[in-house]
Amino acid sequence: MPHGRVAVSQITFRDSAPEERAAIHELAARAFGRPDEADLAIDLIAGPAETLSIVAERDGKIVGHVLFSRLDGPDKSLALAPLAVDPAFREMYVGTELVRHGIARARQAGWKSVFVLGEPDYYCRFGFRSELADPAIVEWQGPCLLALELEKGALSGWSGPLVYPDPFRKL
Numbered sequence: 001m002p003h004g005r006v007a008v009s010q011i012t013f014r015d016s017a018p019e020e021r022a023a024i025h026e027l028a029a030r031a032f033g034r035p036d037e038a039d040l041a042i043d044l045i046a047g048p049a050e051t052l053s054i055v056a057e058r059d060g061k062i063v064g065h066v067l068f069s070r071l072d073g074p075d076k077s078l079a080l081a082p083l084a085v086d087p088a089f090r091e092m093y094v095g096t097e098l099v100r101h102g103i104a105r106a107r108q109a110g111w112k113s114v115f116v117l118g119e120p121d122y123y124c125r126f127g128f129r130s131e132l133a134d135p136a137i138v139e140w141q142g143p144c145l146l147a148l149e150l151e152k153g154a155l156s157g158w159s160g161p162l163v164y165p166d167p168f169r170k171l
């Protein structure tokens with residue numbers, strides 16, 4: 001049934017539950033139009049690296065998802081990926097609120113920085129900057145590798161390898 005435009009205040013943002021993996025996979029595959037990022041999300045959630053998994057829910061249905069997973073590199077650092085919003089719920093700030101909610105949860109839990117490989121125009125609204133990510137040694141280094149400090153100065157003076165959890169190698 002068509003739902004029309006929904007105010008973001010009518011959407012709930014919360015940690016995902018273990019039994020929601022199939023729904024998250026289905027949502028991410030639909031959002032990306034292929035299964036690769038959905039597989040990545042599920043492999044990361046099931047894997048040994050610590051994760052933060054946040055869903056957007058509307059009327060009992062998952063309409064968005066964002067995942068954060070632990071990186072080896074700077075102290076207490078996370079990778080943000082993937083971020084997926086149901087095509088029927090785009091341009092309603094669901095993606096923005098998922099990222100905001102995730103960042104708040106990560107800060108609350110004591111994480112100190114977040115890296116993302118993404119569109120700078122989208123991620124700069126949260127404070128992500130490419131200069132902060134420049135010292136990272138990683139194969140996808142470039143202008144779309146961005147970083148955000150959750151604790152002031154968390155990345156200052158840091159440089160070195162940035163190692164993503166294994167499932168990223170399959171992408």
Ligand SMILES: CC(C)(COP(=O)(O)OP(=O)(O)OC[C@H]1O[C@@H](n2cnc3c(N)ncnc32)[C@H](O)[C@@H]1OP(=O)(O)O)[C@@H](O)C(=O)NCCC(=O)NCCS
Pocket residue numbers: 031032081082083084085086089090091092093094095096097118119121122
């Ligand atoms: C990218 C994606 C998550 C955005 O979700 P969304 O909920 O539609 O985005 P929002 O409503 O929060 O967008 C907020 C603003 O960013 C803009 N925006 C949306 N997608 C953008 C993009 N890819 N690049 C730059 N700006 C973008 C919107 O136009 C809006 O601008 P405004 O503030 O001027 O109105 C969604 O389009 C999606 O799931 N895409 C497929 C998967 C993907 O590419 N994920 C990201 C890479 S991991």
